[in-house]
Structure formats: structure tokens, C-alpha cells
Amino acid sequence: MAMDAMSSAVLQGAWRKGPWTALEDRLLTEYVQQQGEGSWNSVAKLTGLRRSGKSCRLRWVNYLRPDLKRGKITADEETVILQLHAMLGNRWSAIARCLPGRTDNEIKNYWRTHFKKARPSRRARAQLLHQYQLQQQQQHRQYLHALHLLQQQQQEMQMQLQENHHQQQQQQVMMMQQQSPPEEDQAVITTGDNMNSMETAGCYCPCPAASAVLDLPLPADDEDALWDSLWRLVDGEDGSSGGDSGEY
DNA sequence: AATAAAGCCAACCGCGGTTCG
DNA sequence: TCGAACCGCGGTTGGCTTTAT
Numbered sequence: 629m630a631m632d633a634m635s636s637a638v639l640q641g642a643w644r645k646g647p648w649t650a651l652e653d654r655l656l657t658e659y660v661q662q663q664g665e666g667s668w669n670s671v672a673k674l675t676g677l678r679r680s681g682k683s684c685r686l687r688w689v690n691y692l693r694p695d696l697k698r699g700k701i702t703a704d705e706e707t708v709i710l711q712l713h714a715m716l717g718n719r720w721s722a723i724a725r726c727l728p729g730r731t732d733n734e735i736k737n738y739w740r741t742h743f744k745k746a747r748p749s750r751r752a753r754a755q756l757l758h759q760y761q762l763q764q765q766q767q768h769r770q771y772l773h774a775l776h777l778l779q780q781q782q783q784e785m786q787m788q789l790q791e792n793h794h795q796q797q798q799q800q801v802m803m804m805q806q807q808s809p810p811e812e813d814q815a816v817i818t819t820g821d822n823m824n825s826m827e828t829a830g831c832y833c834p835c836p837a838a839s840a841v842l843d844l845p846l847p848a849d850d851e852d853a854l855w856d857s858l859w860r861l862v863d864g865e866d867g868s869s870g871g872d873s874g875e876y
Numbered sequence: 877a878a879t880a881a882a883g884c885c886a887a888c889c890g891c892g893g894t895t896c897g
Numbered sequence: 898t899c900g901a902a903c904c905g906c907g908g909t910t911g912g913c914t915t916t917a918t
Binding site: 645646647648682683686687690691733734737738740741 | 884885886887889
């Protein structure tokens, strides 16, 4: 964007910055009462206030507006914030519109303070990554173990079926020997038949551990998403994570 | 009691969309 | 149609207050 009048004014030191004084608040309030909201850049011209239009708007919207609700965020409001944030993401102004008297800045600050986990330090990140890898390995071992049990179960059932079939054959042979001379090269049941019988008997069960491995969220390209999943991982263990390292 | 760390929040910044001449 | 001005939004910073050691 090309440098506008506001930017050049700032460079020349024309605009005041920092905390607002009571006098400035009064001037701005009187301006809005007379002129209404909007045309923020004309505030300085009409009132003599050495504040940029941007700064005036922010001060009015976040602090001076008469319909603002003072005091702490209530439990109900917190619930609304959490629900809307889950649906809308960081659309603070949209969330604020559903909470009369609360500003987007207020909600943003509240959410960041209470719910947004800070990005951990380098050392903590290394520890978390190690923890993440260990959990992946553990899940993989669980999957292999479950797979092994399933194979054992299948082998046992197969052997049982073969044994049953063998006994039936022997009974048939004995009955036929009683009725007629013995025949050679009797057909033998195949393994495939066993598998079919197992499946029709409802013995095929997808391994939960396997699906757990397959469903394991992979680290996203987005680093924030990765850290979110890492924090969930830690929270799931002891829920005692936290502490603001000072960097978002 | 002193001080470092954490919490909190007002205000600023940069960017993108809209309006207007 | 285009560029400047305006406006609003989300992210970030700085400083004051509170809490922990």
C-alpha cells in the first residue's frame, strides 16, 4: 500500500500513541455523540485529537462504546466462545457478534489466555516429539501383538476344522467299508474352504489396534496443527501441561 | 521483602476488502 | 478502470498487575 496521510503523519510524529488519557476519551466520546460512528479520520480534524482514525475507532469499539459489558466473562459466555470457536475458528468478530457487549479483542484475549496453549520451548518440543514417537511405536507394537493373536486364533480354528473334517472322513470311510470296497484319492478340503467357513461363521474381525495405527493422525505440514495434536497427546496423559513460554 | 515469572489486557501493526472520486 | 482513502479484522506487542519462589 502506498504511504497515506496517516502513515506520513506518524512518521512526522503527528499522531499520539500509547494509553489514552481521560481528556482524549472525552473528546472522542463527544465526537461520536455529535457525528455518530464512522469517518474516524475526521476525528482529528474536528476535535483536535492527535490520534489516528484507526486508533480512535479501536478505542471507541473496544473501550468507550456505551453498550459494552464490563466485568469478567461468565461461564455461559465461555461456553458460547468455545462452541463458536470450534465452529468458526479465529473469527473473533463473528464470535463477538453473538455475545452482546463483548468485543472481538476481549474474546480473542480471553481465548488466548485461557485456552490457547503456547508453543513450547525448543527443549520441550524435543521431549514432546520423542513422546509422540514412543506412542507411535507402542501403538505399532500393540497392533503387531493383536495381529499375532489373531493369526494364532485362525490357526487353531483351522486345525480344529481339519481335525473335525478328518474325523468325518474316517467315519464315512468306515461306513463305506461296511457297504462297499474302499476308494482311493479322496478329495481333501483346502485351506480356502476353511477361510470361507471362518468368515461365514463371523470369525473375521478387523483389529482395533490396526485401525488405531491407520487412524493415527500424521503430523501435518502446518506446524500449529502438529503442536495442537502434540498438546492433546500430553493432555491425554496427565493434563498437567501448560505454562506460557511467552511465544504464541 | 525482593524479585523473577506468569497472567492479563489495551493498543498497535499489517493486511485485505470496500468505497469513492 | 484505477488508485487513494477508509475501514475492519486477526495477529502481535508492551507494560502493568498478580503470583510464586
